[in-house]
Amino acid sequence: MPETPAIRTEKLHKRFGELSAVEELNLEIPAGELFGLVGSDGAGKSTTLRMLTGIMDPTAGEVRVLGGDMRRADEALRSKIGYMSQRFGLYPDLTVQENLRFYADIQMIPRRGRDARIDELLEFGKLTPFRDRPAGKLSGGMKQKLGLACALVHRPRVLFLDEPTNGVDPVSRRDFWRILYGLLAEGVTVFVATAYLDEAERCGRVGLMHRGRLLACDTPRNLKRMVKGGVLELATPDPRHAVRVLSGAFPGGSVVLFGEKLHLFAADPGAAESKARSVLEAEGLEVAVRPVPPTLEDLLVSLLREQP
């Protein structure tokens, strides 16, 4: 018999009045996977997480976690789930250790073994030296790690994280991901919503969400193969002017600013290169062109171009 997926949704739908925040969402996530749900603000990620964790009822469709129906989840099922929302509640006046004790009490962790679990989590998040510091006095990255530790206090089998590294510096983000890999090694299923495409690259599989719909869902490598044609990277001294000039010559949003460089999506990269060179040189703009392997951001841009 095939193993029960850790997370499964079928035709999951959430409407707020006229707005479909999540539409026809079908997901199947095996146990032990690190799954990334990626999309910009308002894509429907948080709404999806709220339905997956049983906090919000769907308008229609099914949602199962570890085989159990989240619309009527009992305590036994809830105790196998961890959730770190965007505005998770740390008590700023309580110390790191007191916050963990508070969450352990909410989860009804027996006193015996509780402090050992807290010590383990403090070590795991490299928070031991800060155990007596009030949570309000922690750095942004440390607060997020403490939030994660609180979500893990009851040893959940499936962990849901809503943009856990939003606004966190790159070093702390790396630290945070190191912890997530540690959890994977323990067999925990991790479902992370993020707006960062570089984080999506770290996931086993990624779902790209836009206006409530899943546009694509696969491994990062397979997703990048979906980019049609080729991607050219253009370096010019005045990228903003170059975008304006090239957008006239290449309609349909195929020219996009990527930092200080431009990306040009082309069915025939050779022909596109010659055309881009002649258009830019006519404007007196020098340009260096090179083909680049597509990134997930390229895929997202190219999928969004196809949206009505």
Ligand SMILES: Nc1ncnc2c1ncn2[C@@H]1O[C@H](COP(=O)(O)OP(=O)(O)OP(=O)(O)O)[C@@H](O)[C@H]1O
């Ligand atoms: N309780 C609600 N009532 C009405 N509309 C809502 C509600 N919650 C979310 N929405 C709307 O549903 C859409 C999806 O929101 P959602 O928060 O799920 O997106 P998101 O991808 O998580 O983005 P963000 O990171 O900004 O929260 C948005 O248009 C949002 O305004």
